[in-house]
Amino acid sequence: MRNINLESYLKSELKDNNEENDELASVIKSIADATKLIAMDTRVTGLKQIRGSLDKTNVQGEQVQILDQISNDKLVDILAKNSSCAGYASEELKDPKIFNSSARFMVVADPLDGSSNISVNMPIGTIFGIIRNTDYGKSSFIKSGRYYISAGYSLYGPSDIFVICANNKVAEFTLDPQKNDYFLSRSEIKVPNKGSIYSVNEGNFSIWDNKIKKWLLNTKNPSGTSAKNKKLRYVGSLVADAHRTLINGGIFVYPSDKNNQNGKLRLMYEANPFALIFTSAGGSAVDLEKEILDIEPENFHQRTPLIIGSKSDVNNFLEHMTTGKKKVKENTEITPIFKWTSNSITNLRKSLNLSRTNFGKKVGVSRATVLRWEKDIVLPNYINKKALDNAFLSVKNDLIDNPMED
Ligand code: AHM
Numbered sequence: 051m052r053n054i055n056l057e058s059y060l061k062s063e064l065k066d067n068n069e070e071n072d073e074l075a076s077v078i079k080s081i082a083d084a085t086k087l088i089a090m091d092t093r094v095t096g097l098k099q100i101r102g103s104l105d106k107t108n109v110q111g112e113q114v115q116i117l118d119q120i121s122n123d124k125l126v127d128i129l130a131k132n133s134s135c136a137g138y139a140s141e142e143l144k145d146p147k148i149f150n151s152s153a154r155f156m157v158v159a160d161p162l163d164g165s166s167n168i169s170v171n172m173p174i175g176t177i178f179g180i181i182r183n184t185d186y187g188k189s190s191f192i193k194s195g196r197y198y199i200s201a202g203y204s205l206y207g208p209s210d211i212f213v214i215c216a217n218n219k220v221a222e223f224t225l226d227p228q229k230n231d232y233f234l235s236r237s238e239i240k241v242p243n244k245g246s247i248y249s250v251n252e253g254n255f256s257i258w259d260n261k262i263k264k265w266l267l268n269t270k271n272p273s274g275t276s277a278k279n280k281k282l283r284y285v286g287s288l289v290a291d292a293h294r295t296l297i298n299g300g301i302f303v304y305p306s307d308k309n310n311q312n313g314k315l316r317l318m319y320e321a322n323p324f325a326l327i328f329t330s331a332g333g334s335a336v337d338l339e340k341e342i343l344d345i346e347p348e349n350f351h352q353r354t355p356l357i358i359g360s361k362s363d364v365n366n367f368l369e370h371m372t373t374g375k376k377k378v379k380e381n382t383e384i385t386p387i388f389k390w391t392s393n394s395i396t397n398l399r400k401s402l403n404l405s406r407t408n409f410g411k412k413v414g415v416s417r418a419t420v421l422r423w424e425k426d427i428v429l430p431n432y433i434n435k436k437a438l439d440n441a442f443l444s445v446k447n448d449l450i451d452n453p454m455e456d
């Protein structure tokens with residue numbers, strides 16, 4: 051495993067040698083390159099005197115740390131040179147940057163997560179998501195998590211690691227500082243169905259809703275003879291708390307409270323990336339009632355409650371929120387974006403100017419199946435719908451009409 055570097059992993063994982071996959075791999079590679087540079091700085095913050103704050107606040111009114119700024123600048127510099135990256139938006143920028151509006155992908159990021167831990171040498175990280183550029187402009191950034199094609203994070207800690215979700219698989223790479231390259235250290239990560247750790251800022255107990263308080267008290271002191279209490283671990287850097295939860299299972303909770311009525315964490319560059327990662331790894335990601343990936347964003351910097359973790363632990367949390375009526379869907383797969391009908395399939399095929407045979411090849415079915423869809427004899431199944439979504443989203447949408455409009 052040690053010999054597989056990030057580049058060769060992406061080559062084999064995104065192996066349909068099409069342009070979209072090659073470009074996606076190159077954007078991921080650029081982000082990874084930026085995180086290597088950030089990692090070099092995080093190792094010597096005390097020596098380079100870069101662990102203080104700047105005399106300015108960001109768009110959310112938070113004090114900008116020197117390392118926040120450095121990390122953001124590194125991502126901007128590297129991504130601006132990648133011709134497949136249409137634009138970049140981040141926690142540190144009021145407005146997104148557009149580099150090349152017709153390119154295929156948009157990158158969103160929290161360049162340096164866990165800023166309050168910089169000065170005390172605790173784990174910090176970079177979180178990112180990659181969105182398809184469907185609108186050819188800034189509105190491509192305001193999309194639900196269902197539009198994210200890939201997401202990941204780096205964690206600067208005892209080892210510097212880079213975790214990537216591509217092709218719905220999650221893998222961890224460790225930076226070999228001598229070779230200055232990331233090597234595979236865990237493949238096909240799966241979140242255990244249940245864990246023994248809960249992670250929440252209990253200092254906020256007095257400003258929580260009663261339902262959250264009851265969940266917490268039950269987690270610390272569960273009822274029933276076979277129930278076991280969980281251990282508390284809370285670093286205060288989302289990347290670190292989420293990574294432990296991804297590997298060991300359990301639950302991370304940052305709910306809304308009296309001071310943060312919409313939660314504290316940001317939907318586009320903190321919650322959505324982790325929602326894609328956890329969902330792809332068989333875990334769950336919800337706000338107080340529904341899947342994070344289903345939240346339709348209204349603005350780029352909006353906040354959300356975030357609960358991620360083992361499916362069983364998140365279900366238990368939701369039972370406390372909804373008195374047992376609602377559970378997160380059992381389906382571990384990412385749901386398709388569009389509802390495909392016979393007419394919208396025909397529209398898509400004709401807009402792509404493909405025969406039924408070639409259209410079938412594009413979405414992985416036979417000509418006969420395409421015909422049956424178009425004649426409304428059978429409906430596409432889950433996998434088919436995802437392939438149809440991809441066929442639509444991967445072409446320039448100025449060439450074709452929205453398939454939802456029959
Ligand atoms: P940041 O992105 O500005 O560093 O803030 C987000 C951080 C998360 O990493 C972490 O989960 C959370 O804020 C901790 O908040 P609190 O200190 O309120 O527990």
Ligand code: MG
Pocket residue numbers: 160162163164288320
């Ligand atoms: Mg953050």
